Amino acid sequence: MTGDGTRCVQGGSSAAEPGAPTHAGPVLSSTFHLGSPGEAAGADFYGRAGNPTWRQLEAAVGALDGGDCVCFASGMAAIAAVLRIAAPRGAIVLPSDGYYLARSLALGELAPLGVEVREVPTTGEWSGAVLDGAALVLLETPSNPGLDVTDIAAVAAAAHAAGALLAVDNTTATPLGQRPLDLGADLTIASDTKALAGHGDVVLGHVSGRDPELMALVREARTRGGAILGPMEAWLAHRGLATLDLRLARQADNARAVAELALAHPAASDVRWPGLAGDPAHAVAARQMRRWNGVLRFTLADDAAVARFLKTSTLVESATSFGGVRSSADRRQRWGDDVAPGLLRFSAGCEDTADLVADVRAALDAAAP
Template sequence: MTEFDGDGTRCVQGGHPAPEAGAPFLSGPVLAAPYHLGGADRVGGADFYGRAGNPTWRALEKAVGDLDGGQCVLFPSGMSAISTLLRVLLSPGDAVVLPGDGYYATRQFVREELAEYDLDVREVPTPGPWPDDVFDGARLVLLETPSNPGMDVCDIAELARRAHEARAFVAVDNTTATPLGQRPLELGADAVLASDTKALSGHSDLLLGHVSVRDEEFVHALIRARTLSGAVPGPFETWLAHRSMGTLDLRLSRQAENARALVEALRDHPGVSDLRWPGSPDDPSHELASTQMRRWGGVFRFRLAGAEKVAEFVRRSALVAGATSFGGIHSTVDRRAQWGDPVPEGFVRFSAGCEDTADLVADVLAALG
């Protein structure tokens, strides 16, 4: 089959079998738990039990892995993906470098669930500064860029180079960028992970996550950990995500278009401050982001006067709902301070959906007053 490089083509075709007369483009999910062994014994490499392997998983893993540029291992949520990666990598006493402004649950997991590991936890804000000694003796350097919820950016290639000089493993949380927006493995990272609950599946109707790596042994270590822990994705959720991937290119394009229009409309609004979106030429992260991101996303941030102003905005809007996830076809806002993020009370993460651009801008401006 001819190889194609276009994002839209890869999203539509990725992980699908060759067309067959009388068969659907994407066959339904394999819902079996045990499989027929061909007698009393397992035959060759055939599937034997649903927790160990599933053709529905492998189809989506092929599609996502191709976009990431590595081998993908699916998990039932983004949190399961990062927690499994951490448990496979880390041993008691290890040093780990985390983004101090990234997803709060990652830091919480390391400090609470891995407390018995007695880890040397070093937190650095995504934009830095990144002192040389922060990498000394580190087992893992975890980056998140653009960061959630701050939308700050760090230099993946440079930080990966410095971390590797210290013999550290480098992983990048690519949830906000998506595999179409950024390819950390090509920039020097050892692993890329994401919550596929967000943009990849994109319809706010399932939980899923993944880790992609290029090292074959590490792929087997992740699969073994997934099998033994039982942290396995449901076949139906996996199938839904694969079905949804066909429109990923289209959804991201509309979301970025809407984000750009909203950022331009809000730039001079008297009630809005601290507006950040890496796709904006005047954003502090724009120059660096332009060197490593292939396209912009639909998530940006801004600040209103306080919690009540955010609540009033959501009440007055006909198109924007309050929700803590992002990346879906519906526009949403999340007041991040309610979850314990160290941000002002009126800090808002806005996820632009796929509504008509003119309608969305008019609604947001009317709701802000």
């Protein structure tokens, strides 16, 4: 296997032809020539079912995940497709402390239809009675926003023994940081709005897996539901993917530096980042993650302290996404997460580390009681 950087740059590339662009532009057509009756159909016939620009991105992302990839209009569209595929087959088990919209969809849309929805903390017991009659187990590791970690291989074994599929939301780790399919997961899901595209200018997601029949269901769910990404979004994400290896390296370095600063600063508490040797998640994360990520968390005294932090910083944007080239911070309680009012999810960007540390130190000084 070639290295991460090579696969990010070369993935999904077309065969070189003299005079052809090295990165072909998006195919914007919604309709394609069908030919005469009796002629063999081409790869594309209608824009909701397929597009050459999608396939280039899917080939690149699938190679990173180690499976077949289907891209969606958003990360939530990808999660929704997987939950709806599983819903008629049994109970759904998902993290009580993961992304809140995944729980909202399961409880608000599927539970009223009679689907049993079970919630388990990321560090809870993903085995035994909680898996009886389950059709799908959805993990999110590292979790968002808590940064807790679950042993994917252990949960995969338990889920399969109970007859359930295992899907892993890999958004926080990225395909370079973690390959859930190699650890026994049936599906890996991500919001590619975040680190994979990496520039805050597109919304999209994907599902990857290795079972052809299961992935056919995923692809069919996208076509039926119409949760398709635009060709321009696919093209932009494919362009952004080329620098994922470089961006992730700087983001992880910056995350470590900010985490170590927060650990030593009196204004911050409850600092979590799996790459820290003293983090409760470090031992499991070190076994299953290939590389560290750029997202950490820490807690300030209250929402007023968060306001002082954000007002003082000149490099950290107040934004609710993560994984981009610019550092950002998000007070998660404002979205309904069951966390302290001052908890910040911090997304380390690609600024010079010394500049970012100096900026965050000044912001933490201002946030101190």
